[in-house]
Amino acid sequence: MTTYRAARGTRDLLPGETAAWTRLERLVDDLADRYGYRRIVTPMFEQVAVFERGVGEVTDIVEKELFRIAPRTDEGESWALRPEPTAGIVRAYVQHGMQTWPQPVKLAMTGPMFRYDRPQAGRYRQFWQFDVEAIGDPGPAIDAEIIELGHRVYADAGLTGVEVLLNSIGDLACRPPYVAELTDYYRARSGELPVLERDRLERNVLRLLDSKDPAMAAVNAKAPRITDRLCAACAEHFAGVRAHLDAIRVPYRLEPGLVRGLDYYTRTAFEFYVAGREGQQQALGGGGRYDGLVELLGGRPTPGIGFGVGLDRLLLALQEQDAPAAHGAEAGPTAVVVGADPDDTVARLRIATDLRSAGIAARAELGRRKLGKQLESAARDRAHFAVIVGDELGAGDVQLRDLPAGTQKVVALADLAREVSRAHAAHRHGVEKG
RNA sequence: GUGGCCUUAGCUCAACCGGCAGAGCACUGGAUUGUGGCUCCAGAGGUUACGGGUUCGAGCCCCGUAGGCCACCCCA
Numbered sequence: 001m002t003t004y005r006a007a008r009g010t011r012d013l014l015p016g017e018t019a020a021w022t023r024l025e026r027l028v029d030d031l032a033d034r035y036g037y038r039r040i041v042t043p044m045f046e047q048v049a050v051f052e053r054g055v056g057e058v059t060d061i062v063e064k065e066l067f068r069i070a071p072r073t074d075e076g077e078s079w080a081l082r083p084e085p086t087a088g089i090v091r092a093y094v095q096h097g098m099q100t101w102p103q104p105v106k107l108a109m110t111g112p113m114f115r116y117d118r119p120q121a122g123r124y125r126q127f128w129q130f131d132v133e134a135i136g137d138p139g140p141a142i143d144a145e146i147i148e149l150g151h152r153v154y155a156d157a158g159l160t161g162v163e164v165l166l167n168s169i170g171d172l173a174c175r176p177p178y179v180a181e182l183t184d185y186y187r188a189r190s191g192e193l194p195v196l197e198r199d200r201l202e203r204n205v206l207r208l209l210d211s212k213d214p215a216m217a218a219v220n221a222k223a224p225r226i227t228d229r230l231c232a233a234c235a236e237h238f239a240g241v242r243a244h245l246d247a248i249r250v251p252y253r254l255e256p257g258l259v260r261g262l263d264y265y266t267r268t269a270f271e272f273y274v275a276g277r278e279g280q281q282q283a284l285g286g287g288g289r290y291d292g293l294v295e296l297l298g299g300r301p302t303p304g305i306g307f308g309v310g311l312d313r314l315l316l317a318l319q320e321q322d323a324p325a326a327h328g329a330e331a332g333p334t335a336v337v338v339g340a341d342p343d344d345t346v347a348r349l350r351i352a353t354d355l356r357s358a359g360i361a362a363r364a365e366l367g368r369r370k371l372g373k374q375l376e377s378a379a380r381d382r383a384h385f386a387v388i389v390g391d392e393l394g395a396g397d398v399q400l401r402d403l404p405a406g407t408q409k410v411v412a413l414a415d416l417a418r419e420v421s422r423a424h425a426a427h428r429h430g431v432e433k434g
Numbered sequence: 435g436u437g438g439c440c441u442u443a444g445c446u447c448a449a450c451c452g453g454c455a456g457a458g459c460a461c462u463g464g465a466u467u468g469u470g471g472c473u474c475c476a477g478a479g480g481u482u483a484c485g486g487g488u489u490c491g492a493g494c495c496c497c498g499u500a501g502g503c504c505a506c507c508c509c510a
Contacts, residue, residue, distance in 0.1 A: 005500095005501075008500085008501070008502095059508090060507075060508050060509080061508080061509080064435070064507095064508090065508080065509090084510085113510075115508095115509080115510085117507095117508075117509080118435075118436095118507090119501090119502080119503090120502090120503070120504075120505095121502090121503065121504085122510080123508090123509075123510080124510090127510060128510090129510065196506090196507090207508095212506095271510095283509060283510060284510070285510065286509090286510075308510065309510080310509090310510030311510090312510075313510055314510095338469090338470095339468095340468045340469090341468090369462095369463090370467095370468095371468055371469060371470095372468090372469065372470070373462095373463085373470090374469090374470085375469055375470035375471095376469095376470050376471070377470085378470070379470040379471045380470085380471060382471095386469085386470080388468080388469070390468055391468080399468090399469090401469075401470090403470070403471090406470090408469085
């Protein structure tokens with residue numbers, strides 16, 4: 001049996017799966033480009049303090065899911081693999097003085113994130129996220145742009161039934177009084193709360209609002225809503241976000257229970273859900289505004305907003321919907337060089353090398369198999385052409401066989417690359433037209 | 435981190451009551467000398483996840499560990 005295996009919660013993406021994966025990465029790269037979000041790459045690990053401050057010390061992500069790196073020496077620093085991209089990006093914004101750049105600074109990143117969680121389908125210890133941040137714009141128009149971009153990622157990937165859940169969680173002026181009011185409300189009804197929820201009441205009241213416990217439904221229905229308690233500035237901002245979303249026709253559902261538990265998260269909060277996925281992994285992505293974060297990481301007070309898309313879950317959802325994007329067949333080579341003399345690997349390799357130099361996707365059959373097997377393998381690779389090397393080589397010719405068509409003709413070696421390119425292009429043109 | 439279900443060839447799965455570990459797909463080769471996807475034949479591939487225990491005998495029963503999945507917790 002296998003001796004070594006990929007670590008728990010991680011997996012290998014094999015060639016059959018990477019085709020769909022590569023297309024998704026290209027799709028998000030192109031979208032970021034089209035929307036003016038420039039690519040940034042930050043390290044996969046940071047000082048623990050970056051995440052403690054940037055994500056929040058009392059969150060599960062930091063309290064129990066942080067992938068800590070054991071320090072090698074007495075360097076005195078304590079590192080962790082990044083559990084999410086925003087903290088590192090904001091750290092880079094501050095470190096490199098991006099406040100002197102034209103604002104807002106719009107950044108995009110795709111890469112692996114790490115959380116020491118108990119794995120499940122769609123929940124991995126190493127998972128990939130596409131992430132976008134706009135730092136330096138208070139909104140509300142940019143909020144709508146960001147949400148629309150996120151929405152488009154799913155639409156362009158071919159995923160249907162994606163819902164935008166939207167809420168505003170206020171700011172430092174209006175949220176503390178609201179939290180106090182909410183705490184009083186639940187305390188007065190603590191007898192009606194399930195035991196688990198009673199613990200959360202003291203830890204993080206806002207979390208009670210999105211409890212999945214059916215017993216909470218009645219209590220939550222009558223709970224005061226943050227959107228009814230927003231200060232004038234926040235209410236105006238929220239109305240602005242909705243007006244902009246309406247103007248660009250992005251459908252959304254107001255979800256008063258959607259929360260972020262930390263002080264520096266402000267105002268706009270949103271998540272992307274896909275209908276028809278029961279269970280816990282239906283959150284495909286989400287984001288929100290963090291007007292207090294840059295300052296918290298040592299910069300000047302600067303507003304910011306962003307979102308992340310879980311690429312693993314997006315692909316999983318596409319597979320569940322049996323969407324074309326999930327299948328991603330790899331393209332076969334344009335030409336495979338085969339030979340009548342199994343031992344003449346020199347001729348096959350040389351001709352394949354020449355084709356590659358001419359920009360053609362070519363594979364040489366370098367094994368010493370008889371011609372029949374070589375052709376069989378080429379056909380199964382869905383190659384367009386087989387270049388058959390045989391006795392004609394003495395006269396400077398090879399056979400060029402169109403595998404799908406089953407036709408074949410003699411071509412001079414000197415004309416081979418030109419002829420393959422021409423015929424391949426003509427064929428693809430015909431396929432696209434037809 | 436808590437509870438539950440599961441683990442047999444690379445993949446999908448069989449194996450009666452505890453009694454000789456199998457099939458399909460995939461892979462490699464062959465079917466009279468230089469022509470393919472189909473068909474036929476053959477081969478290779480296993481410490482039944484790992485470690486213990488019970489038994490004359492364990493893939494099957496018991497315990498532990500690891501991994502996967504599900505529900506929590508939380509989130510992407």
